[in-house]
Amino acid sequence: MFRVALENIATYEAGKPIELVIREFGIPADSVIKLASNENPYGTSPRVLESIRENIHKAHLYPDDSMYELKEALSHHYGVQADEIIIGAGSDQVIEFCLQAVDHHNACVLMAKTTFAMYEVYAKLAGVEILKTPSDIHRLDEFVRIYQEVSSKKRVSIVFLCVPNNPMGECLSAKEVEAFIEKVDKQTLVVLDGAYQEFAKAKDSDKGLDPAYLIKKYSNVIYLGTFSKAYGLGGMRVGYGIGSKHLIAMLHKVRPPFNITTLSLQAAIIALSDQDFVAQCVKQNFEQMRYYEEFAKDNHLSFIPSYTNFITLTNLSxxxxxxxxxxxxxxxxxxNLKSYGLNAFRITIGMSSQNERVLELLKQYIQKNK
Structure with a gap:
């Protein structure tokens, strides 16, 4: 009855919901701290909440399937054309579009050993062979070596670069990314996943990708963005892809109609307009991240310098x-990153009160398990 490919796909393990902890451990909801899914602990812009309240009466209506207003807003934000943008239910849906649309005959896809799990899930559903680099983080020399070795036998249909990388936190520079694209055949789609770019470019401008420049120069590149992280709209599920007009037109052929909601569209439009809120969230994120870095150093724990809204601690005792x-x-x-084969864990950077509680508990655990 079911596809054979499903036998080799592990169900995606999302961060445990607050409701589960309430049920299993009888802990009051206001006492639960969830720092597992890289959500924005500061919520979303107050202007977004006001807009949702004002438009709740439209919940029974299908959204504008052209998504005109959101595309126009994104086109001004990035300096691209509206027909160079596709909207998805989260950027992971755009990843799915890419795997569905690209020709995988006698081909394979290439990604880092440890990166966003849905690349592999969608690739397996597409029935395409998956190649991974040896390292957990992005090392482009490994990508180039594998790409060149494989190219003599078969095509590489898609390369996934997560910039910055989830769940590790490291980030390639814009120059490194472009140097890699130059080495790739024009028939290979390069997916640049920028879900955490708002954080990366704020911490180091050299890490910031310019979608307008990249898609103008490279017709085989698509940039992915999301409103789930810095914009605080994880529950609304809005992402987007930016690429050449022809590439986006092909992806639209596999996009289902009305793939995000009326209220999600409205929320994303307003969220994009409140860049002051985003900037403040990003600033507080890195201010709070320093406490985790200092804790790790004081307790002889290894961590990966992060360009995101989370920090990953590795090589644990x-x-x-x-x-x-x-x-x-x-x-x-x-x-917990055990599902990635790592003895490591990832912490979303929370608000000050949340981080203080987590650090105190981590201290207690380490002292008891020396």
Whole structure:
């Protein structure tokens, strides 16, 4: 009855919901701290909430399927044309469009060993072979070596670069990315996943990607963005892709109608207009991240310098599963990376009060498990 490909696909493991901790451990909702899914702890712009309230009466209506207003807003924000943009239910839906649209005959896809899990899931659903680099983080020399070795036998249909990378946190520079694209055949689609670009370019301008420049120069590049992270709209599910007109036109052939909601469209339009809110969230994110970095150094823990709204601690002297399970009993949800084959965990950077509580519990755990 079911496709054979599904037998080799692990169900995507999202961060545990707050409701699960309430049910299993009897912890009051206001005592639960969820720092597992890289949501914006400051919520979304107050202007967005006001707009949702004003437009709630439209919930029974289908959205404008042309998504004219949001595309116009994004086109002005990035300096591209509206027909160079496609909207998805989160940027992961645009990833799915790419896997559906590209020709995978005698081909494979290439990605980092440890990166966003949905690249692999959608690739398996497309029935295409997957190649991964040896390193957990993005090392472009490995990408180039594998690409060149494979190209003598088959095509590489898609290369995924997560810039910055989730769940590790490292980030390639714009120059590194462009140097890699120059080495890639024009028939290979290069997917630049910029879900955390708002954070990366604020921390280091050299890490900032310019979609307008890239898609004008390279017709085989698509840039992905999302409103789920810095904009605080994870629950509204709005993402987008930016590419050449022809590339976007091909992706629209596999996009289902009305793929995001009326209220999601409105929320994204207003969220994009409130850049002051985004800038403040990003600023507070990196101010709070320093406390985790200092804690890691003081307690001899390894971490990956992060260009995102999370920090990943690696090479632990204790089991990440044991730590994350214990923290659940204390009402704290972090992201165990055991499913990636790593003895590591990822912490979304929360608000000050949340971070203080998490750091205190981490200190308690380390002292008990020396």
């Amino acid at each position: 204790f089991e990440s599963t044991h730590l994350c399970d214990w923290l659940l009993t204390q009402g704290v949800i972090l992201r």
